[in-house]
Amino acid sequence: MSILIDENTKVLVQGITGKEGQNATIAMMEYGTNVVGGVRPGKAGDVVEGKPVFNTVKDAVSTISDITTTTIYVPPFVAKDAMLEAIEAGITQINILTERIPIKDTAYCLAAAKDTGACIIGPSSLGYINPGVCRIGVIGGLKIQADDIFTPGSIGIISRSGGMTNEVSWQIRKAGMGQSAAVHVGGDLLMGTTYADLLRLFEKDDQTNAVIIFGEYGGSYEFEIVDLIENNEYTKPLVIYVGGKFATTLPEGMNIGHAGAIVERGKGAVEKEAALSSVGVHIAEDYEQLAELVKPFA
Amino acid sequence: MNLYEFEGKHFFEKYGIAIPKGKTITRFHDPKKVYTELGITNVVVKAQVLSGKRGKNNAIRFCSNADEVAEAVVDLFSMNIRGQYVVAIRIEEKLDIAEEHYLLITYNTNKKQPMLVYCSEGGVDIEDVSGQKIFKQLLYIRNERIPLVGKERIIEVGNQKNQASSVLPFEGGGLDDVVQKLWSCFLNEDCRLAEINPLVYTTDGKWIAVDAKVAIDDDAFFRHEKWKELEPRTMLGRPATDREIEVQEIDKGEKYYQGTAGKYIEMDGDIALILNGGGASIANMDVLNNLGLKPANYTEYSGNPPREKVYELVKIVLSKPGIRGLWMCGAVANFTNVKETFGGVVDALDEIKPTYPIVVRRAGPHDKEGMALLKACGERNQLNMKLFGKDVSMGETAKVLADMIQSTKEKS
Numbered sequence: 001m002s003i004l005i006d007e008n009t010k011v012l013v014q015g016i017t018g019k020e021g022q023n024a025t026i027a028m029m030e031y032g033t034n035v036v037g038g039v040r041p042g043k044a045g046d047v048v049e050g051k052p053v054f055n056t057v058k059d060a061v062s063t064i065s066d067i068t069t070t071t072i073y074v075p076p077f078v079a080k081d082a083m084l085e086a087i088e089a090g091i092t093q094i095n096i097l098t099e100r101i102p103i104k105d106t107a108y109c110l111a112a113a114k115d116t117g118a119c120i121i122g123p124s125s126l127g128y129i130n131p132g133v134c135r136i137g138v139i140g141g142l143k144i145q146a147d148d149i150f151t152p153g154s155i156g157i158i159s160r161s162g163g164m165t166n167e168v169s170w171q172i173r174k175a176g177m178g179q180s181a182a183v184h185v186g187g188d189l190l191m192g193t194t195y196a197d198l199l200r201l202f203e204k205d206d207q208t209n210a211v212i213i214f215g216e217y218g219g220s221y222e223f224e225i226v227d228l229i230e231n232n233e234y235t236k237p238l239v240i241y242v243g244g245k246f247a248t249t250l251p252e253g254m255n256i257g258h259a260g261a262i263v264e265r266g267k268g269a270v271e272k273e274a275a276l277s278s279v280g281v282h283i284a285e286d287y288e289q290l291a292e293l294v295k296p297f298a
Numbered sequence: 299m300n301l302y303e304f305e306g307k308h309f310f311e312k313y314g315i316a317i318p319k320g321k322t323i324t325r326f327h328d329p330k331k332v333y334t335e336l337g338i339t340n341v342v343v344k345a346q347v348l349s350g351k352r353g354k355n356n357a358i359r360f361c362s363n364a365d366e367v368a369e370a371v372v373d374l375f376s377m378n379i380r381g382q383y384v385v386a387i388r389i390e391e392k393l394d395i396a397e398e399h400y401l402l403i404t405y406n407t408n409k410k411q412p413m414l415v416y417c418s419e420g421g422v423d424i425e426d427v428s429g430q431k432i433f434k435q436l437l438y439i440r441n442e443r444i445p446l447v448g449k450e451r452i453i454e455v456g457n458q459k460n461q462a463s464s465v466l467p468f469e470g471g472g473l474d475d476v477v478q479k480l481w482s483c484f485l486n487e488d489c490r491l492a493e494i495n496p497l498v499y500t501t502d503g504k505w506i507a508v509d510a511k512v513a514i515d516d517d518a519f520f521r522h523e524k525w526k527e528l529e530p531r532t533m534l535g536r537p538a539t540d541r542e543i544e545v546q547e548i549d550k551g552e553k554y555y556q557g558t559a560g561k562y563i564e565m566d567g568d569i570a571l572i573l574n575g576g577g578a579s580i581a582n583m584d585v586l587n588n589l590g591l592k593p594a595n596y597t598e599y600s601g602n603p604p605r606e607k608v609y610e611l612v613k614i615v616l617s618k619p620g621i622r623g624l625w626m627c628g629a630v631a632n633f634t635n636v637k638e639t640f641g642g643v644v645d646a647l648d649e650i651k652p653t654y655p656i657v658v659r660r661a662g663p664h665d666k667e668g669m670a671l672l673k674a675c676g677e678r679n680q681l682n683m684k685l686f687g688k689d690v691s692m693g694e695t696a697k698v699l700a701d702m703i704q705s706t707k708e709k710s
Binding site for chain 1: 300348349381382405407408410411412438439440485488490513515517518520521533534535554555558561563574575576577578579580581583584585586587588596598600601602628629630631632633661662663688691692693
């Protein structure tokens with residue numbers, strides 16, 4: 001079993017003719033993802049990596065049946081249009097790589113997605129991977145590197161950081177374990193798909209025995225996990241590292257790292273760890289401890 | 299970016315929210331002259347800093363003649379308020395206050411929507427007010443006006459969700475008008491936060507924003523030409539340093555979104571840092587902290603920045619005097635082209651030829667070629683440099699750097 005995607009998922013790439021979009025198309029196809037086409041206004045009829053290019057998402061879904069998923073590689077000033085177009089065309093799973101999207105645009109798209117029940121993973125998300133099956137986006141990098149880092153196993157991974165998605169997955173692999181899925185949720189202030197959303201999916205996934213989260217100071221998404229566990233909506237072992245303890249020395253309102261990592265009193269790494277620890281979440285002192293802490297549950 | 303009070307008030311004015319009559323002065327203005335021009339006897343003199351709690355920190359003075367104003371201005375400019383540098387001073391009319399209220403619009407990140415927060419007891423820290431007295435209402439980003447009247451609105455009182463049973467004193471009155479204007483300001487100016495505290499109701503029946511706390515969303519700059527006029531700033535209690543200002547330039551221009559290489563915060567330590575990725579960089583700041591090493595800066599580049607951006611960044615980071623070691627550390631990259639970015643590092647190292655220890659840890663696309671470039675650069679410049687790939691963890695390489703610095707110290 002797997003979460004979010006499987007080998008049959010039909011995937012569209014918005015921004016397929018750009019350099020990063022093209023790289024993502026190659027990365028997905030060589031890993032076994034069923035990429036069926038791409039979108040670039042004005043480029044209908046072009047072919048990228050053997051896949052047809054359409055002017056709009058609407059054109060793509062009316063030509064090819066059952067496209068459920070799109071991944072977006074466009075500049076920030078057109079990201080809102082790209083997401084809305086996908087939502088309006090009935091796409092239910094939207095991954096978006098674009099960084100530096102204005103918060104207002106993200107909020108607008110998340111509201112629109114809520115209306116249709118679509119899920120947005122990102123913004124600023126490099127994607128997600130079901131090891132040995134397929135991936136959305138470029139998570140893991142070139143196939144030779146992804147094969148080195150990822151192998152099917154029982155550990156679910158969620159990370160605010162793209163690099164740390166790989167790094168943590170690699171620590172898991174080095175310690176003799178494998179991953180059920182690894183999801184880069186992105187580091188923005190507004191997170192389309194949160195830790196809690198994904199933990200619900202991992203709870204239902206037979207392949208997953210335990211989950212690791214790489215979290216960060218700032219924002220309050222980690223606190224949602226506390227409610228989830230208290231309500232018995234997530235019952236498997238969970239190990240978390242919350243980065244940014246050094247940030248207690250920074251002035252309030254200051255931002256270091258991802259856009260969502262803003263110093264707010266009461267929302268620092270220390271407070272988050274205390275709240276999570278109170279409901280039985282295992283806390284890693286540093287990220288290199290994550291593999292060691294999760295190993296007994298693999 | 300957080301705005302100073304006077305900047306926030308300019309935003310408010312633009313949307314028709316009344317502010318007290320006043321003027322903003324810098325160190326170059328003559329306060330007596332400005333006071334006389336203002337032509338108001340009783341004034342409030344307020345230090346402009348990026349921090350709240352000014353009242354409690356003696357950063358707000360009441361004056362009623364030119365000499366008092368001049369004295370207050372000199373004193374305020376000499377102060378450091380909660381670690382913040384005073385960039386300007388606002389002199390404005392003292393109002394006859396009947397009531398002080400509190401009004402805020404910001405994002406509720408869990409609900410992923412903006413939220414209105416209102417309290418009839420303003421003028422104090424909102425944290426000090428009982429939760430029962432605070433009204434919260436989620437706002438729908440697609441509504442240009444807030445539907446303040448009617449049953450469809452949801453009000454959260456003291457975090458308890460209620461259907462509109464408690465009625466806010468908005469309807470019909472001037473307060474409703476201020477709320478709508480603040481919402482327009484929030485939406486149109488791409489604010490991440492807009493707070494009026496206190497929102498004053500004067501004895502002659504006017505609503506006036508006596509303070510302004512506004513934070514704008516830096517990523518929306520492309521649709522706000524005016525924002526270019528805002529002075530560079532840092533929240534670290536000092537003016538932005540030359541290096542900080544210089545680095546900000548790197549991510550400007552047409553291709554600003556192609557990789558991020560414009561992050562630099564100058565710090566007191568002596569370990570130069572060039573980290574990669576928002577997440578790995580903060581985790582590695584923790585690592586450094588735990589080892590007792592002191593960063594000279596916080597810097598990270600991520601995404602897929604072109605060689606030139608990385609070159610500029612490395613040059614500026616290494617231009618700080620007193621550096622005793624350089625740690626360039628990143629996780630296993632997804633799509634950063636290590637060869638391309640290390641090309642920029644090599645260009646800078648060839649120029650600077652540092653003599654202090656350097657430790658590099660990185661993996662990702664084209665890392666073999668990237669490492670080969672660095673290795674050759676180290677050899678031709680006889681750098682004291684060690685290179686690591688993904689088989690050695692990031693944390694371990696910090697310890698390697700600490701040891702190299704220690705042995706350099708012992709030799710000298």
